[in-house]
Amino acid sequence: MTNNRAVAYTGNGGVTVKDIEFPELVLKDGPGVNPQNVGRHCDHGVILKVVSTNICGSDQHMVRGRTTAPEGLVLGHEITGEVIDTGRDVEFIKKGDLVSVPFNIACGRCVNCKEQKTHICLNVNPDRPGSAYGYVDMGGWVGGQAEYVMVPYADFQCLKFPDKDEAMDKMLDLTMLSDIFPTGFHGAYTGGVKIGSTVYIAGAGPVGLAAAHSAQLLGASVVIVGDLIEERLQQARSFGCETINISEHDDISEQIDQILGVPEVDVAVDCVGFEAHGHDHQEAPATVLNSIMKATKAGGGLGIPGLYVTEDPGASDEDARRGSLKLDFGLGWAKAQTFVTGQTPVMKYHRGLMMAILKEKAQIAKAVNATVISLEDAPRGYEEFDSGVAKKFVLDPHGLLKN
Numbered sequence: 001m002t003n004n005r006a007v008a009y010t011g012n013g014g015v016t017v018k019d020i021e022f023p024e025l026v027l028k029d030g031p032g033v034n035p036q037n038v039g040r041h042c043d044h045g046v047i048l049k050v051v052s053t054n055i056c057g058s059d060q061h062m063v064r065g066r067t068t069a070p071e072g073l074v075l076g077h078e079i080t081g082e083v084i085d086t087g088r089d090v091e092f093i094k095k096g097d098l099v100s101v102p103f104n105i106a107c108g109r110c111v112n113c114k115e116q117k118t119h120i121c122l123n124v125n126p127d128r129p130g131s132a133y134g135y136v137d138m139g140g141w142v143g144g145q146a147e148y149v150m151v152p153y154a155d156f157q158c159l160k161f162p163d164k165d166e167a168m169d170k171m172l173d174l175t176m177l178s179d180i181f182p183t184g185f186h187g188a189y190t191g192g193v194k195i196g197s198t199v200y201i202a203g204a205g206p207v208g209l210a211a212a213h214s215a216q217l218l219g220a221s222v223v224i225v226g227d228l229i230e231e232r233l234q235q236a237r238s239f240g241c242e243t244i245n246i247s248e249h250d251d252i253s254e255q256i257d258q259i260l261g262v263p264e265v266d267v268a269v270d271c272v273g274f275e276a277h278g279h280d281h282q283e284a285p286a287t288v289l290n291s292i293m294k295a296t297k298a299g300g301g302l303g304i305p306g307l308y309v310t311e312d313p314g315a316s317d318e319d320a321r322r323g324s325l326k327l328d329f330g331l332g333w334a335k336a337q338t339f340v341t342g343q344t345p346v347m348k349y350h351r352g353l354m355m356a357i358l359k360e361k362a363q364i365a366k367a368v369n370a371t372v373i374s375l376e377d378a379p380r381g382y383e384e385f386d387s388g389v390a391k392k393f394v395l396d397p398h399g400l401l402k403n
Helices: 057-063 164-169 171-178 180-191 206-217 230-237 252-260 287-295 329-334 350-358 364-368 375-386
Strands: 005-011 014-019 046-054 079-086 098-101 148-151 198-202 222-227 242-245 265-270 296-304 338-341 370-374 392-396
Touching: 005 375, 014 375, 046 098, 046 171, 057 375, 079 148, 079 171, 098 164, 098 171, 164 171, 171 180, 171 350, 171 364, 171 370, 171 392, 180 206, 180 265, 180 296, 180 338, 180 350, 180 364, 198 206, 198 252, 198 287, 206 222, 206 230, 206 265, 206 364, 222 230, 222 252, 230 242, 242 252, 252 287, 265 287, 287 296, 287 329, 364 370, 370 375, 375 392
Parallel strands: 198 222, 198 265, 222 242, 265 296, 296 338, 370 392
Antiparallel strands: 005 014, 046 079, 046 148, 046 392, 079 098
C-alpha cells in the first residue's frame, strides 16, 4: 500500500508530519470523527493525489489551542489535487482530472445545497449544518494537508480545471480557490462592494488581503486595510491599498477621515475573527466588530468572513469562552447596517474566480504572497505564520509546484 504522510495537531501550539492510512472511500474512526459518521461509505467520492494544500489562519486557531480540537486531528481544508481513483457512483469526474476542492463538504442533495448554501449542508455533519475537511466539530472528515486525501460527493463538489498544463502554470493562484479567494470575495461581495465603493478591510492576513484584492475586482474606488503588523500592511500597499497601522492609531474612523475626507466607508469586512486584538495588542474579541460598525456609514454593509466559534477555551473572559461577545449592536441597528456572517459557500464563487485567474484578471497569489514549502516543512510554516509573516504558505507534498 502507498504511504501517506500528513500534518497532524499534537496539542497546544504544535503540529507534526506523520504516516497515516492511505485513504479509502469510507470514513473510518479517528481523532475528531463524529461517531455517527464512522463507517460512512463514499462510493460517490474520489481519491486525490494532493498537488497543493495551504496553511490557513483557521488551522492556526486550533493549533493555538483556541478550540476543542483533539490531538491527532489531521489538518487541512484547502485542497487541490489529481484524481487517481473514483467511486462506482462517480460519473463525470475522471482519473487524471486536476480539480479544486471547496473546503465546505456538501452533498448536493439537501435543500440548502440546492439553494447554493453549500456552507450549511444538512447531510454531512451529524452535529450541525456545515462541514469541512480536517476541522474540529465538522464531522471528522480527514484533512488534506497530506499526500493523498478522499473527497466525497465528487461530481457535485470538484471544480475541474479545463487544461492541466495551464492549471499547473497558474497553480499558485488556483490553489487559493479552495478557500481564501472565495472567502475574501464573499466578505467583499456580501458587504455590498460595487463600482466606486469605499471599503475598509480589518486584518491583513491572507483572507484580508484576498478580500482587499476582491474589493478591487468588484470596482472599489478606495480599499483601506488595517492591521497591527507593519509587514502585512506593506504587502497590502504592494497592490494598491491604503493602510492603517492599528497599533499606532486606536480610532480607525479618524484615520479613515484622513484618507477619504469623511470618517466612514461604504463597506467594511472583518477578516480577523474571534482572536482579535486592540491597538495595545491585548486580546479584545469584539473590538473589530464594534469598530467597523462605527466606521461604516448608515445603511452600509458589513461582511464578516472572519471566524467566530461557540467554544473558545483560551478566551480572555468567561463570556467569550462560550462565544458570547459584548457588541455595540444597538449602534449597528440604529445605523440600519447589514451583517452577513458564517462560512463561505465556496461553490457560489469558485468557477467565476477560476476564470478570472485563467484570463489573468486576478493575481491572488501575488496579493497574498504565496510561498511554497514542502509538506515535511509544515511545522516551520505554522510557526512562521503564527508570528505574523506576510506570507500564504502553500504545501507541496509531491514536489510539483513552481515557486
